[in-house]
Amino acid sequence: GENVEQHPSTLSVQEGDSAVIKCTYSDSASNYFPWYKQELGKGPQLIIDIRSNVGEKKDQRIAVTLNKTAKHFSLHITETQPEDSAVYFCAASRSSNTGKLIFGQGTTLQVKP
Amino acid sequence: DGGITQSPKYLFRKEGQNVTLSCEQNLNHDAMYWYRQDPGQGLRLIYYSQIVNDFQKGDIAEGYSVSREKKESFPLTVTSAQKNPTAFYLCASSIGLVAGWNEQFFGPGTRLTVL
Numbered sequence: 001g002e003n004v005e006q007h008p009s010t011l012s013v014q015e016g017d018s019a020v021i022k023c024t025y026s027d028s029a030s031n032y033f034p035w036y037k038q039e040l041g042k043g044p045q046l047i048i049d050i051r052s053n054v055g056e057k058k059d060q061r062i063a064v065t066l067n068k069t070a071k072h073f074s075l076h077i078t079e080t081q082p083e084d085s086a087v088y089f090c091a092a093s094r095s096s097n098t099g100k101l102i103f104g105q106g107t108t109l110q111v112k113p
Numbered sequence: 114d115g116g117i118t119q120s121p122k123y124l125f126r127k128e129g130q131n132v133t134l135s136c137e138q139n140l141n142h143d144a145m146y147w148y149r150q151d152p153g154q155g156l157r158l159i160y161y162s163q164i165v166n167d168f169q170k171g172d173i174a175e176g177y178s179v180s181r182e183k184k185e186s187f188p189l190t191v192t193s194a195q196k197n198p199t200a201f202y203l204c205a206s207s208i209g210l211v212a213g214w215n216e217q218f219f220g221p222g223t224r225l226t227v228l
Binding site for chain 2: 099103
């Protein structure tokens with residue numbers, strides 16, 4: 001069935017360094033790839049998304065890249081800050097489907113001051 | 114949390130009791146979703162609804178039930194048949210497939226604990 005694998009499960013970086021989280025999806029028909037940030041005890045917040053008609057998208061310190069051939073996509077956070085510490089989830093979906101998102105297992109990012 | 118409210122934030126229930134979790138949205142979204150999140154895991158889809166008076170089972174629907182009588186409301190009932198109900202429950206909504214996009218916006222969640 002449809003599956004999204006996310007790595008690493010935990011990531012610790014020094015403030016100011018970059019962080020990269022990678023996801024691989026199984027459904028080649030997937031065409032929408034959002035990333036969510038979840039703080040402790042709260043609901044996930046959409047931080048960036050990308051559709052299959054583009055290879056890269058950037059929003060300030062956050063960027064997402066998509067490789068459709070390899071079926072993987074990545075989240076890049078530059079100049080990390082302590083407030084970036086949270087759990088990050090990737091997901092995949094196809095607009096011709098029911099709108100269902102298939103989520104990765106999550107990455108706990110810790111940014112050390 | 115973008116116009117999606119879930120209540121209560123914390124819920125305690127005794128084993129064998131049914132309990133209903135509330136989810137309301139004022140975003141005029143057609144589609145609504147319920148997810149379950151367990152510690153250290155991703156989100157798993159319980160039920161979803163693309164339009165009023167219609168809903169479908171997700172990946173882990175057993176022991177749960179829903180209704181969608183109003184566009185803005187999608188309550189989830191955790192029944193006594195759910196073997197391991199203690200979890201963090203998240204409700205989400207999206208504009209719907211008519212618009213062609215899938216962005217889902219999440220509520221703050223309800224943490225259910227079975228005593």
